[in-house]
Amino acid sequence: MAAATVATTLAACGGGDSGGGGGGGDSAENEASDIGITEDSIKLGAHYPLTGVAAPGYSEIPTGVQAYFDFVNANGGVNGRQIEFVYRDDAYNPTNTSQVVNQLVLEDEVFAIMSGLGTPTHNAVTDFLNSEGVPDLFVSSGSRLWDDPEEKPYTFGWQPDYEIEGKIIGQYVAENFPDAKVGLFLQGDDFGEDGSAGARQFLEDQIVAEETYVPGNTDVRPQISALQAAGADFILGFNVPSYTALSQLTALQLGYDPQWFYSNVGSDPVLVGSLLARFSEGAISDASLLDGVLTTEYIPGVDNPDNEWTQLWQRVWEESGQEGELSNYRAYGMSQAYTMVQALQSAGQNPTRDDLVAAVEQAGSEWQGPGFAPFRYSEDKHAGYSGMLVSRLLGEGSEELTPVLVTDNGDAEITEAENEPASPPESGIPDEEPIN
């Protein structure tokens, strides 16, 4: 309906701009400028684990994305186009991922893929998406694989990568706990590896032990006892939420009580709390074990109920009428959807797939949104947020311990963010200028 109105009111001018070169400004009509885009709709696709071991938590992300797109659609959509969001289950299995993404691209004919979740899963489809020229925006993983503009010009990361997170954590620990004997508790893949590499830039002398676990093996007693035996009194974990719960329970059994620091991925208090209750068969009923645990944050979540963005997400969630409560995973999905709307607006009125990529490269670093730090997007860099802050968990809330710290990969310096965090626009919907 809204689209029809826009189309008729704008029909007076322009129109003949069939060059396919993208937006003709405000005066042109809406056209079906590329695959997946029509006069009044735009189709986006995604893959998530909706079933299987990775589903708890992660399966909530698409409901957040959907809720925000519903909100934007109810307010007229983007350039008069309604956003159609198609997401499919891959059960965190790369074979399924490639199958559903094939389907999204070849059968559903989406304009772009967004928010694809997981390192091994999404890694299965980047080559295909890049060879087909499908924009592959805002991957839900902090791997550094997505920042490769030479080989993968259509792929963009979104969240801060694990290396810069490791650096920021490392510097904070070195400055605030100079006497701590640090033990690393790492997932045995690039997540643990990149995080460890970043932290070691600052903590090389303080680290007394490094233990890795293999995802899927639920017995972490050998690792935790080894950390205890090495005399570590400060444990830095780059692990997923279930291993936060397992490491807490194991330490409790061993009578081991170090200071814990979990990186952002493994620290959602609500999910960890429910996992603790399940793993301990009810002996522990909430996240109280996590009180005083340190972690990092890069977007506001439900632990900051007074934040304006959280309030916006709350409003969007209630209006969407879906079941369940707003969670950090849904806030994550909404933040990604917000960035996606910014990208679509910047790409102009009648964008092609290449226009969308150009928009992220050219305008992405300027976008103001829920993220505490700016994006690092440019023609040479496809990495997401540039920084985060360190906080302490208190019950299901948290308190901030540092200002927002920004940095880049390698030996780039860590500095305080220059900009104040942005407030959401009155309407709750971004308003970006087209790049052309």
Next chain:
Amino acid sequence: MSDLQTPASSPAAGAATSEAPSTATAASNASSAQAAGGRTFLPRNTLLRHLLVLVLCAVGAVILLESTDLGFNAQIGYVAFYAIAAGGLTLLTGLNGQISLGHGALMAVGAYTTALLLDVEEPLPLIVIFLAAVALTSVVGAIVGVAAARLHGPYLAGATLALAVGLPGLALYFRSFLGGEQGLTVSSPDRPDWFVEGIRTLSGNSASGVKWIAYIAVACLLITYFLLANLMRSRVGRTWRAVRDQEVAAELAGINLGTWRVLAFLVSAAAAGLAGAVLALVVRLTAPTAFTIVLSLSLLTAIVIGGLGSLLGALIGSALLVFLPRVLRDAGESLDMDAAQAAEISYVVYGVILVLVMLFAPAGLVGSIRLAWMKQRARRAGARTGG
């Protein structure tokens, strides 16, 4: 696992009973050649008959691939690699009576071999890479087979289960070489010019990378099934059936049980290796999460639903693996479920179908149809002689 009615564990076919071919493996016993006496347009010679079927299937496959869109072409690739692996497994389980929960891991061997050999400046011809994947997997399969030949039923399942659980872990252990959790990306092989030209003259479709891979997958499937079908109808196949149905009788007839069991495992592993190689091309990535126990169990369900011991059954079961979840999911979504519910319901319905097949058609789809057909023929023959 006892629900699977593997000949080795089901009382109807165990070594203790002389009641040869069990219902569960009915699909593997009736050969189209046994249409002897009946009217048939197919040649009597097995090789000729299979060649004819191969050519017909190839023509049919080309028609199918060219009359459907690219998305369907891509799905065919998935059906093909499941079907190749299921074909090998159905030979092992249906013909020789051994169960394997480790075929997912054997596929991983083929897939990683392919990924590593393709990941060089000047890769070898694809056919050489595929043969290398098959050869290496056969070696692994033969080693497993030597251990497996001494085991039965649940013990064999347990031993091969260990393979399925353990082998993908190697990719995490040798992370720098095998890529760890995030896996190895597989570079797509270039399309040859003759293929692009051929498709253009044939149907006018553009020959994209997806189509090329679909053709490779289908070609591998047809060749594998041709070879397996010949093997099953030969002396080798009969010996395997003898080993399955009556160990003592087979041994008295001079058959060395162990050797033949290892051979069955080797052939079956070779098929799994080729399936892994095709999977690597189709999925474009080999990562340990793709080769979990779930993959091995999917293959087993495919051959059980289709009919143990039947290649056609393995193909049908594989097609169900790929298309049924989609159909169910779309049905769920059209009933206004959200995507997560629709994804969950597809597993439930799949499970229900499996249970129903076990209860009402324990010989699988193909086996049941064959049984019904044979019964009817017997009745007709009986009526003729009686009347």
